[in-house]
Amino acid sequence: MKITLKDSTERFKEKFKISGEQTKKCSEVIPGGYSRHTFDYGPHAIFVERGEGQYIFTIDGHRLLDFNNNFTVNVLGHAHPKIASALSEAIAIGWSFGNPIKYEFQLAQMICERIEAVERVKFSCSASESCISAVRIARANTGKNKIAKFEGGYHGFLDDLAISTHPSFDRLPGPAKKPLPLPDSAGIPNNTLENMILLPQNDLESCEKILRENAHDLACVMMELQAVAGGIIVLDREFVHGIRAITQELGILMIVDETITLRAGYHGLQGIYDVKPDLVVMGKIIGGGLPLGAVGGRKEYFDMVESGQISLSGTHHGHPLATRAGIACLDVMDEAAFDRLNGLADRIKNELNGWAEENNFPFQVYGAFSCLGYAFTDKPGRELKTHRDLMTYINGEHLQTFALEMATRGFFPVHRGQLSLSVPMTDEDIDGFITTSKDIIEGMLEK
Numbered sequence: 235m236k237i238t239l240k241d242s243t244e245r246f247k248e249k250f251k252i253s254g255e256q257t258k259k260c261s262e263v264i265p266g267g268y269s270r271h272t273f274d275y276g277p278h279a280i281f282v283e284r285g286e287g288q289y290i291f292t293i294d295g296h297r298l299l300d301f302n303n304n305f306t307v308n309v310l311g312h313a314h315p316k317i318a319s320a321l322s323e324a325i326a327i328g329w330s331f332g333n334p335i336k337y338e339f340q341l342a343q344m345i346c347e348r349i350e351a352v353e354r355v356k357f358s359c360s361a362s363e364s365c366i367s368a369v370r371i372a373r374a375n376t377g378k379n380k381i382a383k384f385e386g387g388y389h390g391f392l393d394d395l396a397i398s399t400h401p402s403f404d405r406l407p408g409p410a411k412k413p414l415p416l417p418d419s420a421g422i423p424n425n426t427l428e429n430m431i432l433l434p435q436n437d438l439e440s441c442e443k444i445l446r447e448n449a450h451d452l453a454c455v456m457m458e459l460q461a462v463a464g465g466i467i468v469l470d471r472e473f474v475h476g477i478r479a480i481t482q483e484l485g486i487l488m489i490v491d492e493t494i495t496l497r498a499g500y501h502g503l504q505g506i507y508d509v510k511p512d513l514v515v516m517g518k519i520i521g522g523g524l525p526l527g528a529v530g531g532r533k534e535y536f537d538m539v540e541s542g543q544i545s546l547s548g549t550h551h552g553h554p555l556a557t558r559a560g561i562a563c564l565d566v567m568d569e570a571a572f573d574r575l576n577g578l579a580d581r582i583k584n585e586l587n588g589w590a591e592e593n594n595f596p597f598q599v600y601g602a603f604s605c606l607g608y609a610f611t612d613k614p615g616r617e618l619k620t621h622r623d624l625m626t627y628i629n630g631e632h633l634q635t636f637a638l639e640m641a642t643r644g645f646f647p648v649h650r651g652q653l654s655l656s657v658p659m660t661d662e663d664i665d666g667f668i669t670t671s672k673d674i675i676e677g678m679l680e681k
Contacts, residue, residue, distance in 0.1 A: 237677035238634040242638040243276055249642045252294045253281040254541060275649050285312025287658040290646060296304045298646040299663055302327050305655040306462070306494045306605050307518045308309070308565055308577070311656040317522045320562040321555055323356075329555050338552040341560045345520065345530060348564075349502055351490075352530030356539060357552040360392025361493035361517025364527035365456065366515045367546045369394060372454035372487040375535050380451040382444070386621025388463035389456055389491050395424050399464045409433075410622055411440040435467055438476040451482040454513075459503045462494045462624070465624040466600060466607025471507055474593045477507050490504050493517040498603035499576070500569045506602075520568070524561030525550075526554060538629040540581045571657055575590070578664050579604040579655055585668050590614070590675070596629075597599055604655040608647070609633065610678075632678060639674045 247254055257267040257278040268279055282291045285652040288311045290300045303309070310317065322338075342355040358364045369381055381394065385407070389395040396418040400408040408414030431448050433441045433455070445452065459474060461467040490511040495503035497519050504511060513531035519524055529546075538544045582596065583599045583606060590597045596611045600618060610632035618624060628651070631658040637649040645667055647653050 236680045237635060237639060237674060239589070239638075242635045242642070244274075245642045246638040248275055250278075250292065250294050252281050253292060254278045256281050256293060260282040264631070267608070275319055275641065279664065280317060280641065280646070287298070287313070288312045288656050288660075288663060296644070297334070297605070298641065298644055299659075300656065301645060301647040301653045303328055303656050304523070305648065306497060306519075306654040307521075307681065308523055308656055309497050309519045310522070310563055310602075313659040314562075314566070316562045317559050318568055318598075320522075320558045324555050328582050329553075331554065334552070335554050335557070337554060337557040337561060338433060341520070341557045341564070343529075344561065344564050345516065345528065348500060349492075349504070349514060349516075349586075350503065351512070351514055351532070353533040354527050354536040354539075355530040356536070356546050356673065357548070357551050357557070358529075358548060359525045359553070359556075360390070361515055361527040362392050363646075364515045364517065364529040364651070365389040365395055365491060365493075365617055366392050367533075368489045368529045370451060370546070371513060371529065371531070371539065371544060372489065374579040376453045376487060376537050378451055378453040380429050380448060380453060382429055382433055382455040384433045384457055384621075386435060386461050386464035386467060386624070387456070387458050387491075387592070388461070389458075389493075391419070393422050393457065394429070396422060397427065397430050397543075398432055401621070401625070405497065410434055410620070411437060413442065421453045423542040434622075435461070435490060436470050436473050437620070438473050441477060441492050442480050444483060445480055445486065452484070452486045454487040454489050455481055455490045456491060458493075458495060458510075459507055460495050460498070460602050460605070461621070462485065462605055462652070465621055467604070467621055467624070468593045468600070468602050474507050474509050478511070479585075481512075487512040489513040489515065491515040494605055495603070496520065497567075497572075497605065498661035499572050500567075503586070503603070519563055521556040522561075524553070524559045526553065526556035526560055575604045575655055575657060577608055578651075578659055578661075581661075581664050582606060582653065582668060586671055595675060595679055597679075599653075606611040606653040606655075608634070608636070608651050608653060636671075636674055640670065643670050645670060 251645040262268040282290045359662045388399045397415045415427045415432045488511040492502045517527040599608045610629040611627045634652045
């Protein structure tokens with residue numbers, strides 16, 4: 235029988251009925267039922283009771299193989315014993331101080347050793363905060379105010395950068411070669427848009443033209459080497475090196491947001507690209523599952539931070555629990571762990587793409603490491619090079635149907651078309667995901 239969105243939605247609502255009831259109850263005091271709207275999974279979120287290894291266990295009584303992993307955070311899966319042990323030790327001696335502790339230094343030292351571009355580090359409670367911290371450092375060091383970012387790039391929800399993450403054609407985003415900045419939310423002031431320059435992905439000629447025209451006002455270019463939250467778009471290596479050369483020539487700081495892509499390899503995705511930015515934003519895995527963000531970069535850009543001319547401070551910045559968890563996580567994530575995780579991702583990508591090509595299905599898996607995108611497109615073999623390609627060619631109804639159907643069969647991907655792997659996953663787990671994916675896709679695309 236052909237799989238449809240309507241049928242999949244009904245199966246989902248029945249299987250996760252208790253989660254639906256809990257959403258309704260929580261909505262009485264929390265708008266929408268929960269504080270992160272990204273948890274929406276079609277009709278409602280799936281509430282979790284606990285996590286163990288590669289699995290989550292829902293309040294509905296179901297075990298799901300977790301391909302969300304808190305939107306890439308849990309690279310070690312759930313309740314990893316080394317992180318649990320580190321947190322237990324930290325809690326035993328107190329977990330909130332107005333004084334610095336040695337673990338903040340230890341984690342900063344680990345990051346500096348791994349990431350060539352990072353000589354100094356400042357921690358915050360989130361990557362959103364650290365993105366804004368990086369912009370403030372760039373503005374202070376260059377004396378310029380404007381920011382350039384890429385259409386489809388996500389750098390947090392704060393006003394300065396919450397622009398054109400999810401643009402749409404009905405909002406008139408401007409020409410592809412010179413996109414217009416659009417606010418991601420109501421409540422973002424117009425003067426924020428005036429300080430934003432938008433760039434197209436993987437179009438070096440257009441980017442160079444825009445950057446040269448605005449060089450006198452531009453403090454920085456903020457970029458992900460693989461966009462994730464705005465849609466999985468991998469930037470071409472030659473394009474990235476071109477942007478690096480142009481920013482160096484024009485005196486514009488290049489900020490690479492590695493919030494998610496730090497899980498690409500031991501030296502981050504910038505190590506794989508062999509590019510050295512001026513500033514780096516980090517988050518997700520560096521906190522081992524606890525709230526933590528960081529901005530790092532060359533020492534000279536932090537001199538004004540050290541002197542007090544740039545203020546970056548918060549009550550819980552460099553929190554004892556988060557830094558302890560981060561140390562434990564990075565200790566486990568040695569080069570072999572990254573290689574194995576990326577190998578599992580390559581299996582999913584290669585086997586499903588080869589199968590889809592053989593069957594002439596308009597489905598593909600794409601991405602450069604253990605955070606993958608999946609898409610149903612307008613035709614087999616469609617190349618996705620920019621966020622506008624996602625807007626133009628992806629079948630959103632098919633994406634939603636696939637995600638809902640996966641959940642009812644024991645798998646939990648990100649509903650918007652993403653997969654995030656974790657270290658505890660086995661070859662058998664990947665076999666099951668691939669087999670189930672094929673069965674669902676065949677059912678959806680049945681004539």
